[in-house]
Amino acid sequence: MLEWVAIESDSSNVLKRPDLHRMMETTAQKLRLMGGTVELVDIGEQELPNGQTLALPKVVTATFGTDPNKHTVCVYGHVDVQPAKLEDGWATDPYNLTDINGNLYGRGASDNKAPVLAWIHAVEAYQALSMELPVNVKFVIEGMEETGSNGLDAMILAQRDTFFSDVDYIIISDCGWLSRRPALTYGTRGNCYFFAEVEGPKQDLHSGVYGGTVIEPMTDLIGILDTLISPSGKILIPGIREAVAPLSDEEWKMYQDIQFDMDSYKNKIGVTQLMYSNKVDLLAHMWRYPTVSVHGIEGAFSDSGSKTVIPAKVTAKFSIRQVPNMDPAMVKKQVTDYLHSVFAKRKSPNKLKVTMVIGAKPWLADTQHPLYEAGKAAVKRVFDMDPDLIREGGTIPIARTFQDVTGKSIIMMPIGGFDDGLHSQNEKMSRYNYIEGTKLFIAYLNEVSQIKKTSV
Ligand SMILES: C[C@H](N)C(=O)N[C@@H](Cc1c[nH]cn1)C(=O)O
16 A cells, blocks of 8 residues: 555646556556456546646556356446645655554545555455455446546446446445444435636735725625525525435434444544534434535635735635435536626626536435345454444545446445545554455455345
8 A cells, every 4th residue: 555655646636647647557557467357448638627638547447257157346446536735734744654553644545545455455365365256356446536537427338338248236435434333335425516716807916005996806705605505504505405305204213323423523523513413413414415515715815924915816616515316417507596696796897707517416325235235244244243324425426327327236335434534634544444344345245246146
């Protein structure tokens, strides 16, 4: 993992694209050396907001075994990461995997490099013991997950009747447990990610010289952002809440039965108060209701010091997590219309441009499927306990495409810890989760091999 974490495969930073290409090649080479049939699939180019184009990282596909009498599983994962800088508040260099008290710290350690490696090690374990794999194993590993899996939908569609034709089941391990208890995940939220740009004067201005004479883009932007959500978490964009599937009694009961300690959750994230004070409300808002999050403002002064500037153009980045039955195309229209209507009320001479840059749908599985029964059996075998059945508040943009395009069933089998700090400072994967997680994958392949051939 040291070598993988050392590669700064940040998919959101165009300057890091050469590192991302190297990451895909390193992944492919690892699978080639294990004797897999490996391809680096060209998925074309990405258009940047400034109109330029940039080559997308190739997708790695690999096949271990083609026995028609065995099930074929396809493991999906990603090896791109979120941005990380030491000065963001990391205790160690984010790209130098560092072992502290049994925790391996580094960007991408949990999301998603260690889980991908754990799957690779599971296959290697069978090879090292000269044991036949109980199922055929395929891999699809991409490098754009953190920015919405650009180009992967088209690749899956193009290879539906070739690479994916013999796949029975898809396995994804790109999420985490809820507590110290292992979990199986049966739902993810989608995500609609927006840029809202307000442009005013032709260049930045001195706030002493020009302040009071111009209508400031930042004031307009903050004004419209403040209309997205109320302080108590109610989304104010018309139509969004109406689309959400109501919480059923069965779901309510499931959430009620999950062991979840609100105080340790509060301690983990370092807050004194949460948005909801009871467990069911909190879990429901974490997993199956939409949320608005404001991520940042490009063009705003954000360095240390006290620069007295009026920024000429500012772009807010915010996203809305998606749940059944929301539709990203509808959300795009609702958000764009709404922001333009509140902006119009300000009677500002500045220009507003709203763009949706990611539109990923939510995903939900049938927990009665034999894949989940096999998952429960594997967890029992390795951890000697029953798993939590949970949903994931985050997004795996490609999950829904896999399901819709291939028609195959998916299971999400996380090995990340509840406190891994994904996307945050000091991301880590514990040695315990990494090693026991690898054992879980080995056991799971064995359990899947015992599913009756007719259940797909
Ligand atoms: C759950 C997964 N490990 C993850 O973190 N996914 C990202 C994907 C994404 C969504 N919008 C942009 N990127 C996430 O949920 O933020």
